[in-house]
Amino acid sequence: xxxxxxxxxxxxxxxxxxxxxxxxxxxxHEYMSWYRQDPGxxxxxxxxxxxxxxxxxxxxxNGYNVSRSTTEDFPLRLLSAAPSQTSVYFCASRPRTNPYRxxxxxxxGTRLTVV
Amino acid sequence: DAKTTQPPxxxxxxxxxxxxxxxxxxxxxxxxxxxxxxxHSQGPQYIIHGLKNNETNEMASLIITExxxxxxxxxxxxxxxxxxxxxxxxxxxxxxxxxKLTFGQGTILTVHP
Numbered sequence: 001x002x003x004x005x006x007x008x009x010x011x012x013x014x015x016x017x018x019x020x021x022x023x024x025x026x027x028x029h030e031y032m033s034w035y036r037q038d039p040g041x042x043x044x045x046x047x048x049x050x051x052x053x054x055x056x057x058x059x060x061x062n063g064y065n066v067s068r069s070t071t072e073d074f075p076l077r078l079l080s081a082a083p084s085q086t087s088v089y090f091c092a093s094r095p096r097t098n099p100y101r102x103x104x105x106x107x108x109g110t111r112l113t114v115v
Numbered sequence: 116d117a118k119t120t121q122p123p124x125x126x127x128x129x130x131x132x133x134x135x136x137x138x139x140x141x142x143x144x145x146x147x148x149x150x151x152x153x154x155h156s157q158g159p160q161y162i163i164h165g166l167k168n169n170e171t172n173e174m175a176s177l178i179i180t181e182x183x184x185x186x187x188x189x190x191x192x193x194x195x196x197x198x199x200x201x202x203x204x205x206x207x208x209x210x211x212x213x214x215k216l217t218f219g220q221g222t223i224l225t226v227h228p
Contacts, residue, residue, distance in 0.1 A: 042218035102208045106158030
């Protein structure tokens, strides 16, 4: 009964370092997405995927890369971390079928600090 | 996706009904209204959604006006654990936009003892 699992929960990076935030879901959902949430703000969409091998940009994609090689995993890569990327990152998944059950499931977040 | 407007904050006494309004005057015919909440910076949690009919589940009720330009989320008997940020979102449930949710600032609901 894992749902959406994000790792790590906390991370501190130095400016210029790269890293990958992991997201895995065990519900066989086709749709997955990454959001960031800055203090006092709502969530903003970074990248999303409608299935394995298919990704697209959201509202704030600069500085991030994604790939979707399997249905289960949707990693988010920070190419060269900047202090402006200090944020809480949420991964979400959602089933494609059945429009009457279109809720999204969110992970518990990764709190990233770039110094 | 249609833009939604919510009051920034609301208060409610424990045990009373909390009625959270949302304006979505530019909503299109195939956009659903979704409600999520976020407690203590945890991941958002789905509450309820609807298209044009009123909906009820174990958590809440959703009342959508006949012209679909506004809606109200009702928590019938608010508890302290309902203190959270509540987000109202208008979004398509299909096509290539499916899976994308546009979050605004939401309404901070504070439930008082």
